[in-house]
Amino acid sequence: MRYAVLGTGIVGRTVAARLLSLGHEVVIGTRDPAATLERTEYATWQQAHAAAGLAPFAEAARLGEVLVNATGGQVSVAALTDADAAHLDGKILIDIANPLDFSRGFPPGLEPVDSDSLGELIQRTFPGLRVVKTLNTMNCQVMVDPARVPGDHTVFLSGEDAEAKKAVRELLYSFDWREHTVIDLGGIETARGTEMLLPIWLRLMGTLGHTDFNFHIQGANRTE
């Protein structure tokens, strides 16, 4: 499969590396490839992952059969607008971003929040996309290697398109997520719930002093 990973930060690079290791083709999408390559952190990663392409958002979106939104949540709609709706129509977008708002400092708030979500905003703005919100409730290392956290823990799915959610489930399994730890919450509206886990996630990171933790819904697999 050919994936376009939109976003060149640690989240995008971590997911891209995992996709490459699984034998997929990956094109990283960015606003300005030349500027991205001037960043030492990115350039170092690119050298170590020479198979990954780097292209402007529109070219990456054109090439990608499945898209991953790993841009900052405050610029996701702008990035997808750059990507061009013609390159989005009918494609699955795996939205792993959160609408973190650092305008009031740290810890960040969320915008939108509560009565809307980034997942819904993207689905509403680009109705041709098949948005599946997932993986946004944990550190990126845990996203692609759930065994970093011992024991069972949960990954959520939100989205309107059952086929798209099924395809994303298969991708999660290939990342070594186990079937009984995936909870499909329902439509994209439920992304409000998963995005609103970020404030406690950030405070837990501070309290615990590490990022190798995750939410587990205890009692979800009750059998009666």
Added chain:
Amino acid sequence: MRYAVLGTGIVGRTVAARLLSLGHEVVIGTRDPAATLERTEYATWQQAHAAAGLAPFAEAARLGEVLVNATGGQVSVAALTDADAAHLDGKILIDIANPLDFSRGFPPGLEPVDSDSLGELIQRTFPGLRVVKTLNTMNCQVMVDPARVPGDHTVFLSGEDAEAKKAVRELLYSFDWREHTVIDLGGIETARGTEMLLPIWLRLMGTLGHTDFNFHIQGANRTE
């Protein structure tokens, strides 16, 4: 110990019953005791729990050595205003409420949210109280009987007063919460994080079809 449980709904009654069963004295606080007794649901409960007192907020708060806020989050400040600041000063308030806002229908949103929380609002409005936010992230049956949910799962603490948090911890242990499942997130500001668990909690209730589940922070007890 003499507890004042403010609020006559299922949450208040469930916590009150557990406190009684542990040998504590309990006074239930309400706006209008006569009106409360006219509600069949409450009257039936009162008959079965004759040891529980019922009094206006101010009288309950005066009698209680420790207060429990089990009122609806949208009316908590009004109830505590009724209770009279003179009866609150220096007392621990265990805030188990959430600021659920049903004005847009179901599922409810939160108000305040993200840049403020009910826990902070109460602490700010009644600086003489020693507010400890806890237990607000699960069904009330689970609050007082964590074994309803199999396996380890988490209860959070937020508050400014270390002594108050220690006292509330002891109460949690008496409810059969185990020490390693209690996470102290820090100051009352962290109540933003726990209150913002409610949106996904409500959606999980819908998806799972029951309320015997709880959040567990997997990886919180990492030993390295």
